[in-house]
Amino acid sequence: MNDGRSTSGSQTSLREANRGRIVEAVKRFGGLTQVELAEATGLSTATVSTIVKELTGAGVVDTHTTSRSGRRATRVTIARRVGLVAGVHVGHRHLRVALSDLGLEVVADQQLPLPSDHRVDTTLDRTALLIVDLLERVGADLDELLGVGVALPAPVDSATGMISVRGTMRGWDDLHIGQVLSKRLARPVFVDNDANLGALAEHDLGAARTHSDSVYVRVSYTTGAGIILNDHLHRGFAGTAGEIAHVQVDPQGQICRCGNRGCLDTVTGEAALLGLLRTSHGDLTLRDVVTLCREGDPGCNRAVADAGHRVGLVVAGLVTVLNPQVVVVGGELARAGDTLIDALRETMSRQALPNRIAPLEVVASELGDRAEMLGALALARRETDVAHDEARRRKMDARPGEEVTTP
Amino acid sequence: MRRSTTPALSLHGIDKAFGPVQALSGVDLDVHAGEVVALVGDNAAGKSTLAKIVAGVLSPDAGLIEVDGRPVTIPSASVARSLGIASVFQDLALCENLDVVQNLYLGQELRRGRSLDEAAMEDRAREILRSLTSRIPSVRTPVSVLSAGQRQTVAIARTLLGDPRLVVLDEPTASLSVSQTAEVLTHIESLRDLGHAVILISHNMTDVRAVADRVEVLRHGRNNGSFSSAGASYEEVIAAITGASRPTAVAG
Numbered sequence: 001m002n003d004g005r006s007t008s009g010s011q012t013s014l015r016e017a018n019r020g021r022i023v024e025a026v027k028r029f030g031g032l033t034q035v036e037l038a039e040a041t042g043l044s045t046a047t048v049s050t051i052v053k054e055l056t057g058a059g060v061v062d063t064h065t066t067s068r069s070g071r072r073a074t075r076v077t078i079a080r081r082v083g084l085v086a087g088v089h090v091g092h093r094h095l096r097v098a099l100s101d102l103g104l105e106v107v108a109d110q111q112l113p114l115p116s117d118h119r120v121d122t123t124l125d126r127t128a129l130l131i132v133d134l135l136e137r138v139g140a141d142l143d144e145l146l147g148v149g150v151a152l153p154a155p156v157d158s159a160t161g162m163i164s165v166r167g168t169m170r171g172w173d174d175l176h177i178g179q180v181l182s183k184r185l186a187r188p189v190f191v192d193n194d195a196n197l198g199a200l201a202e203h204d205l206g207a208a209r210t211h212s213d214s215v216y217v218r219v220s221y222t223t224g225a226g227i228i229l230n231d232h233l234h235r236g237f238a239g240t241a242g243e244i245a246h247v248q249v250d251p252q253g254q255i256c257r258c259g260n261r262g263c264l265d266t267v268t269g270e271a272a273l274l275g276l277l278r279t280s281h282g283d284l285t286l287r288d289v290v291t292l293c294r295e296g297d298p299g300c301n302r303a304v305a306d307a308g309h310r311v312g313l314v315v316a317g318l319v320t321v322l323n324p325q326v327v328v329v330g331g332e333l334a335r336a337g338d339t340l341i342d343a344l345r346e347t348m349s350r351q352a353l354p355n356r357i358a359p360l361e362v363v364a365s366e367l368g369d370r371a372e373m374l375g376a377l378a379l380a381r382r383e384t385d386v387a388h389d390e391a392r393r394r395k396m397d398a399r400p401g402e403e404v405t406t407p
Numbered sequence: 408m409r410r411s412t413t414p415a416l417s418l419h420g421i422d423k424a425f426g427p428v429q430a431l432s433g434v435d436l437d438v439h440a441g442e443v444v445a446l447v448g449d450n451a452a453g454k455s456t457l458a459k460i461v462a463g464v465l466s467p468d469a470g471l472i473e474v475d476g477r478p479v480t481i482p483s484a485s486v487a488r489s490l491g492i493a494s495v496f497q498d499l500a501l502c503e504n505l506d507v508v509q510n511l512y513l514g515q516e517l518r519r520g521r522s523l524d525e526a527a528m529e530d531r532a533r534e535i536l537r538s539l540t541s542r543i544p545s546v547r548t549p550v551s552v553l554s555a556g557q558r559q560t561v562a563i564a565r566t567l568l569g570d571p572r573l574v575v576l577d578e579p580t581a582s583l584s585v586s587q588t589a590e591v592l593t594h595i596e597s598l599r600d601l602g603h604a605v606i607l608i609s610h611n612m613t614d615v616r617a618v619a620d621r622v623e624v625l626r627h628g629r630n631n632g633s634f635s636s637a638g639a640s641y642e643e644v645i646a647a648i649t650g651a652s653r654p655t656a657v658a659g
Contacts (some may be wrong), residue, residue: 116637
């Protein structure tokens with residue numbers, strides 16, 4: 001933490017720490033009055049007032065006059081230029097919705113637990129309402145929202161916003177998900193696969209940001225991979241690129257939801273994993289398995305390690321074909337300590353084609369459970385016009401002489 | 408996930424009548440530590456009566472109550488509290504004019520010598536709200552300015568003060584917005600992760616299936632089915648609630 005700075009404990013570093021605390025509190029609560037901010041940070045109201053003034057001047061926060069229990073108060077929110085984008089991650093057992101500005105600075109974030117096999121109508125309805133609720137929380141109007149990115153745990157045809165393989169999400173097959181949401185919110189909505197968006201986020205902001213070719217492997221209720229080639233997300237023609245859950249690993253195995261036989265998902269998916277543990281541990285959820293692994297439960301660690309080996313075998317094939325510089329491992333099971341990533345790394349070092357010029361790196365996700373949500377925000381930003389212009393400008397600043405377009 | 412084989416609370420053959428109305432007849436219910444059990448049923452199925460028996464507000468006419476395997480009687484709410492059973496009813500029972508800390512500690516204030524130990528109460532209040540990942544910025548905010556969801560949070564936080572083994576929540580998401588529902592459901596997940604046993608009474612099947620490990624159906628005061636939340640479909644549970652199906656093999 002204290003990276004050898006000699007001034008620690010001095011006035012300057014104290015002030016810096018206090019600024020940090022205030023910015024963090026504003027981010028956490030979305031918007032706060034100065035009095036609440038003093039309470040939340042434990043700083044005096046005078047200190048808060050001074051620092052808020054500085055931060056307003058620096059363009060970090062915005063202040064608005066409001067009233068709290070009949071009295072005038074100053075409400076502090078994170079400053080946002082141009083507008084906001086929303087990122088939605090629809091998981092198997094949770095929904096996560098976040099708002100950010102175009103710098104991908106998250107200003108509001110909320111999770112909602114979902115039932116297994118949740119219904120498409122209820123979930124999309126709740127998504128739209130949550131976005132509106134979060135906008136209200138940060139004191140913004142719907143017309144400040146420029147676009148919405150949605151991450152789904154299924155292959156998505158990004159042209160139509162429909163799931164491109166039947167049966168991967170029960171009951172979600174026949175709906176134009178993007179269209180339904182954009183009709184509700186009257187805003188553009190962009191839908192993509194969660195592993196693809198995780199790959200995008202890790203490439204833009206996370207563990208793969210210094211690499212041009214990377215693979216993001218998401219091991220969760222199901223398994224998926226997102227492929228970045230030459231700094232571009234490779235979706236495939238209809239969005240099924242990287243669907244490693246449906247690579248055959250056992251010709252004599254069970255029939256998969258997709259209709260084929262012995263897919264990786266029938267061996268390492270949620271149902272298979274929990275089924276392995278039912279005799280010894282009773283009914284568990286995937287969250288329980290992660291918790292137990294961290295507590296050092298041998299049975300759960302064995303189940304996750306074996307899953308890691310099976311996934312590693314498939315990813316080794318993918319890596320041999322694509323030759324990325326780095327494989328980033330994310331998803332719920334990646335949070336079960338080092339068990340999953342160690343197993344993956346071991347199998348891949350044995351199975352993937354050894355490369356003596358640039359040996360493959362296998363690393364843990366840097367963005368953790370926020371990766372897919374941040375990817376959805378990044379997608380919304382990329383696809384939104386203003387964002388597009390800004391990104392293009394930034395790119396030109398960074399790499400002069402490349403992609404010069406006259407406005 | 409179940410943290411022990413002995414249920415934290417076990418009810419056997421509970422009967423309760425109000426004059427000619429048989430509210431409960433022969434009801435069984437087990438809840439383990441680290442487990443969320445949802446109690447669902449139509450209006451007047453006996454859900455709230457059962458919750459009030461567990462909370463010590465009503466006494467059963469017959470039946471056996473066990474806490475951690477020991478038979479007990481719960482004649483009053485304070486006995487329930489001393490047994491480690493905390494309840495949040497629909498009306499929440501919060502004082503509008505008091506702030507969050509005062510509400511949490513009402514009637515059980517911490518003292519240092521002759522005066523109240525405000526600092527200790529504030530610290531503990533902050534700690535509990537943080538463990539529930541709550542969004543209430545200040546523990547000195549009067550309850551009157553909090554949203555419905557934040558009030559529910561305060562009521563849940565109050566139950567955690569005595570580190571209870573069982574928390575009973577009666578319709579915690581009724582009349583809440585989606586983001587408030589999201590917060591309350593996240594709290595219920597945290598309660599489970601902290602190793603508490605939870606009884607959740609709700610009408611909302613989506614909320615129930617999102618956080619419960621097991622769904623117990625009551626119909627006209629009788630058990631009418633027990634479902635593992637992961638395996639049960641909406642249709643099966645709703646069939647049991649409406650009486651379209653009878654309980655078959657009741658899985659523990």
